[in-house]
Amino acid sequence: MVNFPNKLNLAQTPTPLQPLDRLSDELGGPRIWIKRDDMTGSAISGNKVRKLEFVLAEALAEGADTLITCGGVQSNHCRATAILGAQLGLKVHLLLRGSAPKELDGNLLLDHLMAAEVSYYPVSEYQHLDKLFDQWHQHYRHQGRRPFSIPTGASNGTGAWGYINCARELADDFGHHQISPSVIVIATGSGGTQAGLTLGSHLFQLNTPVLGMAVCDDKDYFLRKVRKDMQDWQDRYDQGSPQQIDIEQLNIHVNDRHIGPGYAKATPEIFSTIRHLAALEGIILDPVYSGKAFHGLLQEIREGQFHDASDIVFIHTGGLFGLFAQRSQLGLA
C-alpha cells in the first residue's frame, strides 16, 4: 500500500486517456494514446499542478504566506504557481532567468495578471540560484513574512508525488481500456515528472518503462537529476518502510536526440508537427515541451524504434501559453 502525504485538490483529475486513431492510421505503427494532462485545469493546466497539489500542501502546513520559485521567462511552472498562489491568498515572487521582454505575452502575461512579483536575472547571476533564494528568504523574514521556496519545476521528493498519483490513475486507465502499453513517453525538463512516473510505475505495477524526451540538457544530466529526485522522495517518505524501494534498481530511460537548437528553441519541423496534430486531432502542443517531445516520439516511430509496440502512451504535460509567445514561428498568416 502506498501512503500518500496530504495534498490540496487543485487539479481536475482523472484526466482522460484518449487514442489518436487518425494519427496512428497515418503512421501505420503502434496505437498512440494521449493522457490529457493539458486538461488538469484551464489556466492552471499542465503537469505542474499535480506536483503543486503536494508541494503547496506542505507550504500551508508550514504556515507559509509567501511562495518563492524560479524558471525561464515563459515558465509554465511559474505561471501555475502564480495562479495557485492568488487562489490561496499567498504572495508569489518569481525569479526569472533572462531579461524583461518588451511585451508581456503567454505565461508572463498571466504572471503579471496575478500580480506576482517578478525579478529578472541574467544567466551569470541566475546560475547562483541558491544564493538568490537565500537573499529573498532573508528579505521576507525581515519583513515578518513566512517564505517558502519551491525549486525549479517543483521537482523534488514532494513534487514527485504528483506523478506517483498520476501512475495510480494510469493503472486504472490501462485496466479500463485493457491495454498494456510498451512505453510511457513524456517531455522531461527538470526531471520531477519522470521521477514521479518512474516511481509510480513501479509502485502501481504498470510494468511499463517511462521514457523522458529531453528538452534541454543531455542524457547524463537527466539520469543524475531523476535519480536525485527519486532519492529525495525516498529520504523523506520511504526510508525504513517495510516495502522500501531499491531506487538503484529502477531503470531511468532518457532520449536526448531531439533537443534541437536548445531549451525553448524549436526547429521548423517541430512547428510543422504542432500544426499537423492540431489540424488532424484537435490537440494543441507547445514548442518548448510537449511539441518537442511528441515530434521526437514520431521521429523514433518512423525510424522503427517502436516497431514491435502495440500501444504507446504520451503524457500531454500542457504548455499551451508558451505557444502564444512563439506564434510568429508557426508559419500561419
Ligand SMILES: Cc1ncc(COP(=O)(O)O)c(C=O)c1O
Ligand atoms: C508543459 C511542460 N511539460 C513538461 C515539463 C517537464 O516536466 P519536468 O520539469 O517535471 O521535467 C514542463 C516543465 O518543465 C512543462 O512546463
